[in-house]
Amino acid sequence: MPVKKVERERLYEQVWSRPMSHLAQQYGVSSQKLKELCEKANIPTPTAGHWSRVAAGKTVHQPKLPDASPASIWVTIPPTSHHKKNPASSSHEEGPGTIDPPAADLNAKILKRTPKTRRDDELVVPAKLGRAHRIIAGWLAEHKRRQEEAKQHHWITYTPTPFSSMDRRRHRILDTFLKAIEHVGGKALEGDRRSLAIELEGEKIPFQLREKQKQVRRPLTDSEKRWHRPGDKEWRQELQPTGKLIFEVKRYLPTGFKTQWLETDAVPMEELLSEIFKTLRQVTPILVQQTRERLEKKRLAEIAAHERYLAEQARKRDDNQWQRFLEIADTWQHYEHARNFLEALKQVNFTPDCKVGETPLAEWICWVEDRIEAGNPLSQGVEAIFADIEKITSYTYTHKMNYRGD
Structure with missing residues (x-):
């Protein structure tokens, strides 16, 4: 398995969302190895019996993630291997240790090509959001305004929650995608409730980039148990985040063109973005022709x-x-x-x-x-x-x- 990198905050969220053994299997390492990596990255982990108490509906304590230096926001998870690597063959790989190097090398795993060899249709998602696209910048400004307003009026209930690592990652991907669309002559559009769409050659294509949800069964809480009657279910079904991003096109596309892209542990959304961009550019002339035929048919009718x-x-x-x-x-x-x-x-x-x-x-x-x-x-x-x-x-x-x- 290849070396994997994960943001420190995201790994913290994953550690407290599922048992360590399940998460370790996802990354291809032992649970003990993953726990050691978390300790080196100063990431608190659940104690023994934590998930048993969760299953029983008992209250559990989750410590906050301590602050880290800018050079320690990424954690490297090497694969479990019984063979040592040849130093000559690993001259371009990362050195030992679990913490990533400075921000200049944060995207080395996702984007292997240098700018000189990168294709024109390949999108590079930066490790840090710089000069944000006007839509993303508007979201950030509105979030900051609401935070300041809540702080000024002491509105604790209505204080916006800080952006999670998933939110910031989604902002960077959208920023790269929208800038690329406008670079080729398209338009980035924002509708009600922050709905997004692009316009290429006059064709409007709504889309959505969100975190995929899954339905799970969870034990009843103490307050829910008080209203529990004999014969009622001993669990509640609800949606929980999966930690995976999904890109969905909200318009019918001709046969043969994908409308959904779901990232995996092996292929993150940053690597899928170029394929999405290329697909939408390829399908645009077909949509234009279909629109012309539809309008001509309507005119004749x-x-x-x-x-x-x-x-x-x-x-x-x-x-x-x-x-x-x-x-x-x-x-x-x-x-x-x-x-x-x-x-x-x-x-x-x-x-x-x-x-x-x-x-x-x-x-x-x-x-x-x-x-x-x-x-x-x-x-x-x-x-x-x-x-x-x-x-x-x-x-x-x-x-x-x-x-x-x-």
Whole structure:
């Protein structure tokens, strides 16, 4: 197994989150060897019987991690081996001891290539956050402001917790990734609740870098046991951090492209970052083409829908114009019926000067003739009839109108 390096704070968190034997197996060393490394790094470890008391739900004491010098923030865990290494073959490896050299060599394990041999698409995550990206810098400034505000007003309950080693490591990885995206012409975007996304060639790709959680069963606490009833479960299921980072793309990608990267003990997220960056750059032209095809398909669908709408409106207008023609025909029929009735009245013997009310019969006859002449559609001419029909729109008729619109 290769030599492994782990941050002192992270190793402290791992030692107090799982039994030493399990953690030692993860690093490929004996539990005694791992305990010796912790003692040399001034990392307190659980005493005998600690995990038995935890399983029984008893209160346990966890001492704080003592401060360390800047040159001692990393711990080197050499693999267990029964063979001595050849000095000539290990001339480029780290010297003896469990504490890492100064900060200049902190990333020697993760990034083996020198800047001269590093590829253009290979991202180097620094061991220390320098000039942070504007988004990361905003997070740090907000966290500091909240801490100062809580300290000023003595808000002990609302005091933000200090950043853990996992938080700072996540900041460094995000800082490197976002700067690389902007270096190739992309954009780094921040949404609500610190959600992140990048934009490449106009394509927005949301993503998330978080610590993976797992469901575990834990014993009931003393307070929970007081409310425990016969038949209830003797444990509670909850989510606990795994100490592993996971990078998730929150957008559908074409078949063949990964959307999740989970680090392992052998391959940390710092080494996966170059693959993630390369994958997103490779998939961007495909997403651009898919967007163009989708927009073109949408445009053609809108054109087809508009053409169907116009055809439907033309059909409705044609039906309404025909309805108007039938109304005019009905009007003409009523006036012709009135004309025939008037001619029949004229054939009857009557005295023109005889008055009905104050009006002589002769004037009544003239009144009927005027009304027939004014209201008969034929008296307006054929052009006027079709000009009236041409004004009809595609709106549905709700009532009948006579020719004059009365």
